Amino acid sequence: MMDKRSLVSVVDDDESVRESLPDLLRQFGFAAEAFTSAEAFLASDLVSETSCLLLDVAMPGMSGPDLQQELTRRRQSIPIVFITAHGDSTVRPRLLARGAVDCLLKPFSEAALLDAIKAALGRPEHRPARAS
């Protein structure tokens, strides 16, 4: 049901998240990579490899929604799960309306994270496998 080798990329300017989240994702059995910024992610060669993007909303420079827009422009339709520390309830529906799979408010539970990633990977049209 779940592609164990799917790459989940984490883009967040917060170090705690960059350090902790990939470890947890690996415990879940995903491949995981962390990036300090949207620009760093775009510059990497893992954009097309990524099956699911865990994306922070507010970052210095390019924001999460900015990156989403850029990916759409590049026709890179990666399922996106936003994560945000701003507990503003108005942000979530807006992001979902723009095509995000889910929006998790920090701090979030393991279960919520896993559900969101499953939902992202379950989207039939986007299931790029890791290049082998």
Added chain:
Amino acid sequence: MTASRVTHIGRWSGVHAANGDDAVADTAVNDLVSILDAVEVPIVVVRRDFTIGCFNKAAADVLGLSTSDIGRPPGAVSALAGLQRLEQECDEVISGGPEARVDLHHRHQWFVVRVSSQTRTDHRITGAVLTFTNVTVFRASIENAIYERECTKTILNTVRDPLVVLSADQRIESGNRAFYTMFGVSRDETQGVALYELGNDAAAAATLREQLGEMLTGVHASGPVEVEDVVTANGRRTLLLDAYPLSLPAHSERRVLVTFQDITARKEAQAARDLRSEEELRRSEAFLAEGQRLSLTGSFSWKVATDEITWSEQLYRIYGFEIGTPVTLEMIRARVHPEDSTLLEKMVEQARDGLNDFELQYRLVMPDRSLKYLHAVAHARRDQDGHLEYIAAVKDITAQRLSEEALAKARSELAKVARVTSLGVLTASIAHEVNQPLSGIITNAGTCLRMLDADPPNLEGARETVRRTIRDGNRASDVITRLRALFSKDELTLELLDLNEVTREVIALCVSDLHRSRLALESDLAEDLPAITGDRVQLQQVILNLLRNASDAMADVHDRPRRLLIRTERDDGEWVRVSVRDAGVGVDPQSMTKLLDAFYTTKSDGMGIGLSVSRSIIERHHGRLWAEPNDGPGATFSFSIPSDPARVADVAPG
């Protein structure tokens, strides 16, 4: 003297010898000689042959004639040598001409010498008789009179104001130079002319004639008369005439001295001044009316004894009465709001009783049922007759009142908005700052569990995640420390405060909120509170927080009265305590200390930051904030601060 007498007698004897009766004649001659010698007037008889015939004693004494002069021509006598034309005059008299007079100046004395004929009984003229009348004194008095007259004339002519003497029929007798100059006429051409004919203006002339007539005929002094438009050499002038009756002993006719004063310039200046002051008065009245209109302030005066009331136009407008309607106390009473009428009546009664200034605010109910708020200030005074009178200003403060109410409402709404906004912003920023490390902590902890559960357990990985968990925990703690430091950075604005007043303001702000939450708020404010030095706004925030906290604590209370008591009191020493007692869920003793830590809360929907901030504010006022459970339900939160922080030792009240 005797010798001269003998001489005289001898000469007068010659006269008598012609009579023929010696004895009788002798006596008669002697008498005649005595008489002639007694006369002080010198008499000299000149014969037809123009020689001195005889003379009397006075002639010898005054003119120095002696007997040897008899038979000599008068010109040979030194005293008579100065008589010009004497011989010619004597000839004319002797030949039957009229008697003549000749002046003689002799030894500083003046004489008028009458030359008359000496006629015998048969009418034959035998010579001429010279009689010497001494006119020295008379002549001197005439000269003096002439001198005096000249002086008077000079004086009159140098008087600048015209003067004229009129006869009873107002004809000009004589004027001074200024008079003739004024009318541009000469003395000769106006002699005997009626004064009123000088000015060409008929009306003025008639007035002048009438006025002068009264002056001349009347016995009463009518005072100066002003005559306008008199035509003078300087054009039409306004003259002030005054008349003084002249009574001269030798004249039975009434005369009058008329003086003229040209007051044209003075009148013009006065007219200009009148015009100006009238204009100024009009302007100042206009200013006052406009000022009253702009400031919505009317004024009135009230004479208590007669109930005479005078209103300004603006006051009519305020009361909505037609301007100019006579105002009565009844009309005023009918407009005053029923709730304020007692107050007004009381004020009126007190005002009647005596000289009291008064001030009151009252309302009017207008015909359209709208309300007007008025503020009246009255000042008592005595008018010039000593009667009591009030002068008052009445200001329409309706707009002010409404805006005050609107302002109070806006302020309370603003406070509410500010509370919500600031709390929202604060919550968001705190949430972000705290959620980041929390997120890390949870994730790391989950990872750690999984690593330990693995077979074999990944102990190295687990240690690493625990290290990260600790680090993130510290990070969250740092956030809170930073936040608290942030709050305490606010500058205090210190002023001298009455905590009761501060408390009342807070109550006013939130009383409607409390009512909406169906809470009964009671206050018990001590009267003997010392003033304290503090920041009004920050202390109000603290009190507001305590009230809100108490209100929240009672949100779920339904089985007992939701009572809230706010109390101020004097603590031991110069400390002032404010406490808020609720009947809410209460606080268990273990939570008491934690309660005031930042972010600790017993409430599901709050961050608990209010109490923490409150405590830091109170500590910065050198006071302390604490909570204690009540004997009954609920808790009491209190703070106590020193009235004079400078004098505070580090000892808080027990």
